[in-house]
Amino acid sequence: MEITTTTKCLYLVGLLLFASITAPEKAAGAGECGRIPADRMALRMAPCAAASQNARAPVSSGCCSAVQKLGKSPRCLCAVMLSDAARKAGTNPAVAITIPKRCNIAKRPIGYKCGGYTLP
Template sequence: MEVSVMKCCLSLCVLVVVLGVSGVEKVDGAGECGNVPVNRMAWRMAPCAAASQDPQAQVSARCCSEVQKIGQSPSCLCAVMLSDTAKMAGVKPEVAITIPKRCNLADRPVGYKCGDYTLP
């Protein structure tokens, strides 16, 4: 148990460092998440760290809330889950893609193609 807590904390620390470094980049136009860079938007997914690495981990209410907000734009949600920031934090795309379903979100983008993955 202590090892998984340490892994989660380490993943969050890596995410914070990466986001701090990537936060200095200039935004020239709207992207998948509007005027907010994908790497900055990935910070909002920090409550989902454990759930994005382990398909058996419980998904917190805070994580589900953020997924629901970001999921209003499926292209943004997809970009965040597949971002370099998420990869550096240890996010497993094949697990992260299941979070909207695990949150029981009725308005989730079912069948949306996200890279090599399809939202269940």
């Protein structure tokens, strides 16, 4: 039985929701995304599920909107793309970092290092 793209996306949203509920809170201070852990911020990237797994998948307007908001803080965007929740949901970091460019976001971090990857 083949799993449809819709089923995969619903699975991803459920997995991200589960990860955000079970993720431990930071005790004090701020991380890359302020007071919200990157695993929880990954929930905001749910519209990017297919686009973060396949470079040929279309990028939805909802995904581009989420990336544009998170892209105001390149460190946060990077942390979300490399988060445990994103990895567990099947995100391919090499594909995920191409999303800002695929969304034609003019003010995106270019040449910014994100783990072992460089944003195009």
